[in-house]
Amino acid sequence: MILFQIQKIDSTVPKDIAEKISVIWEEVVSSIAKEMLTYVASRVGEPHINLREEMILELAKLKSFISEKVVSDRMNGRTIAEIDPLEERNQCFSEAGKCKISITAKNYAEHIWIKKYKERWEPKTEAALKKDLVRKKTKIVPQRVEENHFIPKSFIKKYWSEDQFIYKSIKTPSGVEQKIQTPSGSWGFQPNLYSDYLEVYFGLLEGDAAKPIQMVLNIEPLNRPQREALIGFIVIQRIRNPHFMESLARSMYPLIANEVGEDKANDRIYMQRVYETLYSQGDFYAKLAGPFFYSRWVVIRSEKPDFVLPDVCNLFGNHEDRQYVVMPLTPTDCLIILPIAVDKPRVVPYFIKASESMIKDISYMLYCAAKEEFLSSSDASLHFDNEEPNNVMQRIISSLAKITADDL
Numbered sequence: 001m002i003l004f005q006i007q008k009i010d011s012t013v014p015k016d017i018a019e020k021i022s023v024i025w026e027e028v029v030s031s032i033a034k035e036m037l038t039y040v041a042s043r044v045g046e047p048h049i050n051l052r053e054e055m056i057l058e059l060a061k062l063k064s065f066i067s068e069k070v071v072s073d074r075m076n077g078r079t080i081a082e083i084d085p086l087e088e089r090n091q092c093f094s095e096a097g098k099c100k101i102s103i104t105a106k107n108y109a110e111h112i113w114i115k116k117y118k119e120r121w122e123p124k125t126e127a128a129l130k131k132d133l134v135r136k137k138t139k140i141v142p143q144r145v146e147e148n149h150f151i152p153k154s155f156i157k158k159y160w161s162e163d164q165f166i167y168k169s170i171k172t173p174s175g176v177e178q179k180i181q182t183p184s185g186s187w188g189f190q191p192n193l194y195s196d197y198l199e200v201y202f203g204l205l206e207g208d209a210a211k212p213i214q215m216v217l218n219i220e221p222l223n224r225p226q227r228e229a230l231i232g233f234i235v236i237q238r239i240r241n242p243h244f245m246e247s248l249a250r251s252m253y254p255l256i257a258n259e260v261g262e263d264k265a266n267d268r269i270y271m272q273r274v275y276e277t278l279y280s281q282g283d284f285y286a287k288l289a290g291p292f293f294y295s296r297w298v299v300i301r302s303e304k305p306d307f308v309l310p311d312v313c314n315l316f317g318n319h320e321d322r323q324y325v326v327m328p329l330t331p332t333d334c335l336i337i338l339p340i341a342v343d344k345p346r347v348v349p350y351f352i353k354a355s356e357s358m359i360k361d362i363s364y365m366l367y368c369a370a371k372e373e374f375l376s377s378s379d380a381s382l383h384f385d386n387e388e389p390n391n392v393m394q395r396i397i398s399s400l401a402k403i404t405a406d407d408l
Contacts, residue, residue, distance in 0.1 A: 001064060002026045005071040006080060013080040020085045025074060028092050028101065029066050033059070035105035036113060043109075044117045048128040050223040051121055053347035057221040062112060066104075145199045150241050151188035151313050152206045155213075159330040160184075160309055160375050167378045169308075171370060179378060187375065188311070190242050198276055202240060209233030216299060217333055221347035227293065234327050234337075235289045237313040243371045244312070245275055291323050296340040297349035298400050302359045305331035305377035310370035319397055326365060331377035334362055338400055350404045358399060360385075361392050 002022040006013065047055060074088070091097055160166055161184035168187055170177040208229040212222055222230070238244060249271050256274065257265040264270045278284055307328045315326040322339035329335055335349070354362075364383045367374060376382060385392075 001067045002029065002071060005067055009071065009075060010080050018080055021080055021083055021088060024085065024089050024092055025067075025070050028070050028074075029063060031101050032066055032070075032105045032108065033063055035102055036109045039106055039109040040113050040117070043114060045122065045125070047117070047121050048125040050128055050225060051124060053221040053223045055121065057347050058116065062108065066108070143196060143200070145196055147189045147191055148193035148199055149189040150193060151237065151309070151311075152202075153185055153188075154206060154210070156188060156309075156375070157184050162378055166375050167380075168373050168375055169382065170373050176382070176384065178382060179376065179380075181378075187373070193242060193245075194240070194272060195276060198240075198279065201279070202236065205229075205232055205236050213329060216335060216349065217329060219299075219348055219351055223347075227345060231289050231292050234292070234314060234325060235285065237327075238288070238316055239278060241312050248275060288323075291341075292325065292337050293345060294342055295322075295324075295345075296338040296342050296401075296404055297346065298336045298338060298404060299329075299349045299351050300334045300336060300354045300358070300362060300400075301351065302332045302334075302354060304359065304379075304381060306359050306363045306380050306383070307331050307334050307376075308363060308366045308370070308380065308382070309375040310366050311373045312369055312371060315365060315369040317393060319394070324393075324397065326362065326369075328366055331380060334366075336362075336396070336400060338397060338404075340401060352400070352403060358396065361396050365389060365392055365396070 002025045003018055006018045006022055010018075074083075074092075156166060164184055165181050166184045166187055167179040168182050169179055209232065212226040212230040213233070215222055215226065216230070252271075252274065253265050256271070307330070309328050314328070317324050317326075319339040322341065323337075324339040325335075325337045327335040327337075360383045363380075364385050364387070367382065367384060368389045
């Protein structure tokens with residue numbers, strides 16, 4: 001952060017000299033932030049746990065602001081070449097320097113951090129605590145539903161429709177029938193796919209994920225419950241999909257037929273009930289969802305609306321024994337959860353404006369993931385390469401891993 005500020009002010013400075021000075025000034029910034037938080041600790045209450053991520057982001061913004069001020073103040077008309085690192089360290093951490101750090105920390109604490117706490121985080125904490133006290137278990141009241149949308153209508157309408165229409169493409173043996181204009185509510189469903197109880201349950205999950213999806217698109221920090229809601233939405237979209245259900249039924253058929261007979265194995269209602277037992281299997285859900293919470297998240301933004309929404313909604317896979325997921329959110333935004341473990345999840349995913357070649361690769365992978373159909377923007381450039389999908393996915397993962405590693 002400091003190094004960037006130095007180079008922005010004095011672009012001619014040799015990197016090795018800039019790095020030596022930046023180490024000293026980074027310590028100054030860290031000292032100010034540490035003293036500020038120590039000063040604040042005895043003067044404000046304990047914020048609600050759901051505010052942690054928001055406060056971390058605000059602290060990062062404040063440290064960036066402090067960095068600019070420290071660089072500007074310490075340079076004070078000098079060039080970096082004129083600053084001796086040893087003398088600079090002595091000045092910054094002399095008695096006078098330490099006194100200035102303490103005064104600066106107190107000023108930021110009183111005029112920024114405590115002020116923000118009183119105006120924003122204290123009221124939000126009180127509201128959250130009251131909500132925790134009165135929160136009741138949601139009562140699920142099933143209603144008869146004939147058509148089960150395995151990709152939420154609200155998600156399609158908000159992010160994938162244009163003037164009440166969607167543009168679907170159909171994969172056929174002879175090619176692709178492209179961009180067929182269709183009413184937005186007439187895609188992504190099957191009749192009697194699952195029980196009315198499960199339909200209501202899915203609706204609750206969709207509601208919980210609506211705000212986190214928008215926050216990701218707005219580059220806003222997610223707290224833990226919001227992150228969990230988004231992961232839950234992604235995982236449920238995978239396992240509520242009829243193509244997944246059919247694959248599961250085929251794999252279970254021999255076992256069911258052997259245990260209770262072929263009549264039961266061929267009974268759609270019975271197999272539906274067997275499938276719905278998945279939602280009471282905590283271990284199954286944890287195995288799918290668990291790795292994503294502590295993985296590196298990247299949002300890819302495209303200048304062109306070239307991402308597509310496959311009829312399986314998202315793409316799951318494994319790379320080097322760890323899961324990844326590619327989740328298109330809009331025709332210009334795609335969330336990729338990389339198969340890279342992290343100790344602590346970022347409150348805001350990495351945001352990347354990707355190259356044209358990466359956009360093409362991701363769009364191609366989403367096209368490959370579609371079983372029969374996919375949605376796109378009416379202006380999308382569709383990519384139908386014949387390259388081996390595994391090779392393309394490895395290229396995407398490798399490229400994103402490098403880009404985000406450089407930003408660590």
